[in-house]
Amino acid sequence: MKNIFSTRHAASVAPDIATGTDNPGGDVRAVIDAVLPAVDNGRFAVKCVAGERVCVRAHCFTDGHDVLRVQLCWRAHDQAEFREVPMKPLGNDVWEAGFSPPAIGRYVYTAVAWVDPFESWRSEMTRRVDPDDVRIASEVGAAEVAAAAARAEGADRIALQRWATELQASASAPGTDAVSLKALALDEELAELARRHPDRRHQVRHPVELPLVADRERARFSTWYELFPRSAGTEPGVHGTFKDVEARLPAIAEMGFDVLYFPPIHPIGRVQRKGPNNKLVSGPEDVGSPWAIGAAEGGHKDILPALGTAQDFRRLLARAADHGLEIALDIAFQCAPDHPYVKAHPEWFRWRPDGTVQYAENPPKKYQDIYPFNFESEDWRGLWAELKSVIDHWVGEGVRIFRVDNPHTKAFPFWEWAIGEVKREHPDVIFLAEAFTRPKVMHRLAKLGFSQSYTYFTWRNTKEELVEYFTELSTAPGIDYFRPNVWPNTPDILHEQLQHGDAATYMARLVLAATLSASYGIYGPAYELREHLPREPGSEEYLDSEKYQLRHWNHDNPESLAPFIARVNRIRRENPALHQDRTLRFLHIDNPQLLAYAKASADGANVIVTVVNLDPHNAQWGWLGLEPGSVGVNPPSRVFQMHDLLSGQRFQWQGDWHYVRLDPQSCPAHVFVVRRRHGDERDFDYFL
């Protein structure tokens, strides 16, 4: 008989998932239907930032009218004991609580719930009217309190026993009137005491312990500047060095960036080296593509001698840190034909019947200068270990941020393992996935561990496209793990929109990137100097791209956007609303060329409203819908100030509709901070 009554049996249709019932009996009536956020039911980790509140919701209920208690349980990954936080009902069977992971690292969380006899009794008692009922219910309550006393110890036990006796005595005494008896039964002090010693025998535990990764803040909020060190030289035609980059640090820091990212800095292959503009033949002077890694001088753990020494690199890291800049390196797991790995580890490559290594190809396209690794190698263990040791090497040199080149062309299990292992030892490491590919593939990479992901931003240009895409990026499920990092340009992508070179377009795209996304980056100096010629019509490649040759940049160009970029990045730094993506809300504005949106800081204290004119040629105007109450203006009839942090102008707004006009000839965007009356900052629900 016993066998057929296990609840496991009841779920016999379902797969073998533990029910998580602490007491596996049929007398467990509390139900936990879901705990959120969860990525693929806990297969992957939710991402957050250490020290910040993670908001957890559980869908819990029971049969009938009895009262539940629900607790959020969380612990660091390597701790044995859960800490518990009471969850509060929000209505509609949703319960909520939060916790703040105190340090970077891995955590797990789940929920427990139970039907609480004391709270159920108390809830009914509040609604009792009939004196006989009150008397009998008080006796029931006295028994509950006595049971709580039995679960308690010390002073609580004595106090609860005293309460139980008093309640029983008052209920039995013939003279007690119902009103005072009810007041006694509902005494707050008694309730407080009894709640500390609940009857959790019938508690249910959510079967999944949901994983969480707490990163440092830069994983969520970062401002990237990409440059080719070899073009940092001061003389045209002379190969730039790390020392030259050092000289550029003050200017880059002045523009407000905090991550300085280099394409690969390793020795560049000579075999099949590409010439300027990706020509198949190269001359002896040609410098080749930094992504064709490896030559006689070394491979992924070595530095191209023309850039400097390991010591130079370490000094650059230190100098950059002095300017608040972190150096990010490029992880491009592929080899030039003369990479030392090819000879040392032929088993890591595919070989063709003609005795040559299979180069990268996507017929009819061929990339003879690139040998991919074979992740189906018999020695995949050796390959994995070596590739991870590349990351370890640069972590050892002090690098903590990596931009990973084409991660979607390497085996997915490798990344989950390698990132997991590196972050286990160094939880402060950040990985940006450069996967410009199909949505499900990009999401998988984010789920399996990448801290940030490149996006389709470059190809999202119209109002409709931007609203749709950033709504997706700022909502579940992606908001819990994807972390977009948006780029108006990269060395590979000069979007057609930028090929006209209008300052207004460059400014608008920069403001969009910087305010729509907490992380963004530009490929410079090409961006601030508005480099805009394509290799050929219809191409998204730059003409005379730095990918294949040295360039020399005129940083003194008076038309440089550097001061504008500096202003935008200062606004970002000073306004917490722009440090995250979760609160993004698009606003109605009656002009298809005008895009408007708001972001608020987690505590609501800081609200930024951005309006961008997407038309680089004409002034555009329209009426923007913004209910004052939704951004904390109280009463809503009050006049409030919108302070444009870009222009410095201040506007007085009142009511729900507001006239906005933007002339691209002066500036294509407003970035307003909402200035409210002192004290209003925290007591409103942003956009509820």
Add this chain to the structure above:
Amino acid sequence: MKNIFSTRHAASVAPDIATGTDNPGGDVRAVIDAVLPAVDNGRFAVKCVAGERVCVRAHCFTDGHDVLRVQLCWRAHDQAEFREVPMKPLGNDVWEAGFSPPAIGRYVYTAVAWVDPFESWRSEMTRRVDPDDVRIASEVGAAEVAAAAARAEGADRIALQRWATELQASASAPGTDAVSLKALALDEELAELARRHPDRRHQVRHPVELPLVADRERARFSTWYELFPRSAGTEPGVHGTFKDVEARLPAIAEMGFDVLYFPPIHPIGRVQRKGPNNKLVSGPEDVGSPWAIGAAEGGHKDILPALGTAQDFRRLLARAADHGLEIALDIAFQCAPDHPYVKAHPEWFRWRPDGTVQYAENPPKKYQDIYPFNFESEDWRGLWAELKSVIDHWVGEGVRIFRVDNPHTKAFPFWEWAIGEVKREHPDVIFLAEAFTRPKVMHRLAKLGFSQSYTYFTWRNTKEELVEYFTELSTAPGIDYFRPNVWPNTPDILHEQLQHGDAATYMARLVLAATLSASYGIYGPAYELREHLPREPGSEEYLDSEKYQLRHWNHDNPESLAPFIARVNRIRRENPALHQDRTLRFLHIDNPQLLAYAKASADGANVIVTVVNLDPHNAQWGWLGLEPGSVGVNPPSRVFQMHDLLSGQRFQWQGDWHYVRLDPQSCPAHVFVVRRRHGDERDFDYFL
């Protein structure tokens, strides 16, 4: 070393979920990101109907450009071996296949995927141009074919060996030209052979075997008629019997119903019996509420003597079957104070300190005539077994459909166990959950096993409400397990809209129920006779409700809606589009009082377009948007016929916009079938 390289370790942040990798090595490159449909990641079963196609999608991809093969795997719950069906790529990394469970019962399904070396090689070969490449690739292919031969046996092996030799020889022969070599390599017969013997060493299996329940068709498509047998008598004031119900069967069948549902037929308690209109006191003549179950004559397994004997009941079941009607019984797990259980099993109830049983209450409301079971009883095993034996008893009597009263006031694990057990022995049993409660609770009941669920339809009256609610009901996740059964009225709910008694309202609500939902029901004869007086103003209770007294109905009333109901139900029966909810699509119509929607059968052959005037007083007209191509009219410029199955009228439509006018004085609805040219029926994508 080995330890750190298991993929399990890679997922160390995640909970202990098996990766499902057949080969747990790092050389497994195929990824299965999701398999759908899935209810709570496989914790609960998806529902379907035996013999009908279940469409399964898997999100699968791999790194780089290699080609995947993906197979859907399915088996009956108690079979050991999976059957496999090749899945086809739909684009965007989504793969699809279907299978038809051959019989009612339980099934599981999942997916496997692998990077296929032969298909990858072949895909690249199709795009090769360079003659040297073609030659080398042909040698690679010859090796793949030889490997396939080694995996094959018998004739296939010999044939593949021959192909491998020929391909190798042609590739090596100096004279072979690239065009004919490529043609040889891409030979379809060779491909067909090689595909039969794939290299699945690196296959990945989705870690969850998703459960599926295949029901009989009536679980999806059913038309219910509820009546109180005690009011089926032919003389006013005389208690009706099962024999009286027999006499009503032809009329009920004539109206087109296929399920005849009775409120509880058991002995009714005498203690605390309620009088007419729910009065607290009753006289000796009062019949009491059928839901106050149990008296000296017996309990849940017994029949109220006034209705007849067990033999009468069995005869009624047989007679009903002759008319195509199934009898559904009410499962109401609660007791009148004089139910035999109370004395025999005092441990199944809660007792109050005054020595009385705790009756149902929701203070300050009291239901002294109802004793709920205590699902936290120490003897919950005995209670569960007895309650299940009640269902078993009636199953033994031949009943296969149960409407369960207030399942949300009984412990959820009990239902999961009891329904699972009953359906394990009798997979043809159908359970309808009468839970008018909060959404998450209703969904949980549906997930844990109820075949159909009551809904909020009664309180969804405006166009906006209906569109929102039925969009939710006909889409994921609910569409995979919820199965709405919608009721314009019940003995408990006489909606305010019906209290005016307008025929147009009764007709409109009936058409809405019958065409929006594959399952619906009415409480009759109150519905067809337009019983419409509430107990008091503002109440949803019927005046002189059958719940507490006998009623006598005049079936010969010339204003009865019976003929109209018969017509609507005949349309339902004859049009497969109305037998399911998945294809419901609302149509644009420029009048807020007009609601329009389409449904198509799974094969697209049958398309029904319904238009309802929600205003019972005034004629309403408007322009309805329906693109001919979306309902299979080709070319879209063609004139097509809309045949109103309610009125018999035929309209010629052409183009995208169509004028519609409905006068509630004649009929408040059109139910059109789209008449297309012969042969058009199957070659279109409905609303794609």
